Amino acid sequence: MAAPGLRPGLGRLFEMPAALGRVRRAYSTSQAFAEVLRLPKKQLTKLVFPLQELERHLVPDSKREFHLKIFDPSLEDIARAESIFTATAQNRIEYLSSAERLDHAPALPRPEVCFIGRSNVGKSSLIKALFSLAPDVEVRVSKKPGHTKKMNFFKVGKYFTLVDMPGYGYRAPEDFVDMVETYLKERKNLMRTFLLVDSVVGIQKTDNIAVEMCEEFALPYVMVLTKIDKSSKGHLLKQVLQIQKFVDTKTQGCFPQLFPVSAVTYSGIHLLRCFIADITGNLKTHGFQFS
Numbered sequence: 001m002a003a004p005g006l007r008p009g010l011g012r013l014f015e016m017p018a019a020l021g022r023v024r025r026a027y028s029t030s031q032a033f034a035e036v037l038r039l040p041k042k043q044l045t046k047l048v049f050p051l052q053e054l055e056r057h058l059v060p061d062s063k064r065e066f067h068l069k070i071f072d073p074s075l076e077d078i079a080r081a082e083s084i085f086t087a088t089a090q091n092r093i094e095y096l097s098s099a100e101r102l103d104h105a106p107a108l109p110r111p112e113v114c115f116i117g118r119s120n121v122g123k124s125s126l127i128k129a130l131f132s133l134a135p136d137v138e139v140r141v142s143k144k145p146g147h148t149k150k151m152n153f154f155k156v157g158k159y160f161t162l163v164d165m166p167g168y169g170y171r172a173p174e175d176f177v178d179m180v181e182t183y184l185k186e187r188k189n190l191m192r193t194f195l196l197v198d199s200v201v202g203i204q205k206t207d208n209i210a211v212e213m214c215e216e217f218a219l220p221y222v223m224v225l226t227k228i229d230k231s232s233k234g235h236l237l238k239q240v241l242q243i244q245k246f247v248d249t250k251t252q253g254c255f256p257q258l259f260p261v262s263a264v265t266y267s268g269i270h271l272l273r274c275f276i277a278d279i280t281g282n283l284k285t286h287g288f289q290f291s
């Protein structure tokens with residue numbers, strides 16, 4: 001029987017080493033994730049399903065407000081996604097090119113996801129964390145004032161392209177909005193936009209500009225809450241509830257489930273990798289249906 005509070009799939013995986021063996025053989029689970037699977041259940045939940053861990057601290061009335069199960073992959077699904085993010089000779093993960101304008105962007109047939117957020121939100125750190133299984137990938141950071149900021153394209157094997165968009169807000173170049181707007185509006189293979197919000201300070205004025213842009217272009221987007229290791233649990237819960245309320249009441253195109261992450265503790269990183277693998281059509285999870 002599964003331990004109380006654990007989803008059935010999770011419990012099964014822990015109780016049946018044979019099942020885990022199947023996962024390893026079928027999907028060659030990365031060594032790092034095999035170590036994650038050996039963690040005590042509470043630590044594993046905190047690392048892999050941070051929202052679920054936070055939910056335990058809510059009073060029953062507030063629990064309804066958390067959307068935990070919309071994207072609800074099994075650990076087998078997460079293990080499969082890990083292999084997509086693991087660089088090997090057959091699965092090349094690499095920086096491709098940079099572009100200042102959409103017409104300079106590489107013409108790529110693969111599905112694409114992009115990451116946007118205001119400067120200092122933790123975007124480079126998050127992308128580095130997502131690519132930690134491909135240590136040769138260099139995530140370029142151009143923060144010097146006056147330097148033209150570019151869109152950076154990364155190829156993830158035969159699966160998808162990840163685009164790191166320039167940070168907006170303070171010191172953003174004048175043509176920034178034009179560049180980002182054009183990309184968001186016109187990039188044909190863009191599957192999903194990941195909008196980063198700093199969980200310590202919540203949604204800021206500049207974040208609202210990005211939200212409005214996504215809404216105006218009717219883009220499907222997802223809110224990722226960064227730096228969750230920095231706050232106390234109480235503060236984080238308050239922020240998460242506020243942001244969830246904002247998503248529920250003020251947005252149309254935003255995915256209703258939030259993705260809290262930490263680039264320091266890696267909390268939420270595995271789940272986010274799995275979501276990216278899924279929405280780019282590379283993983284048919286059991287827990288998520290395309291709408």
Ligand code: GDP
Nearest residue numbers: 119120121122123124125167227230262263264
């Ligand atoms: P960017 O401007 O959006 O690319 O932000 P960076 O990734 O450079 O991060 C800005 C600052 O926040 C840096 O000092 C990072 O070390 C810090 N930072 C980024 N992510 C995290 C995180 O998850 N936890 C903590 N504690 N600090 C973070």
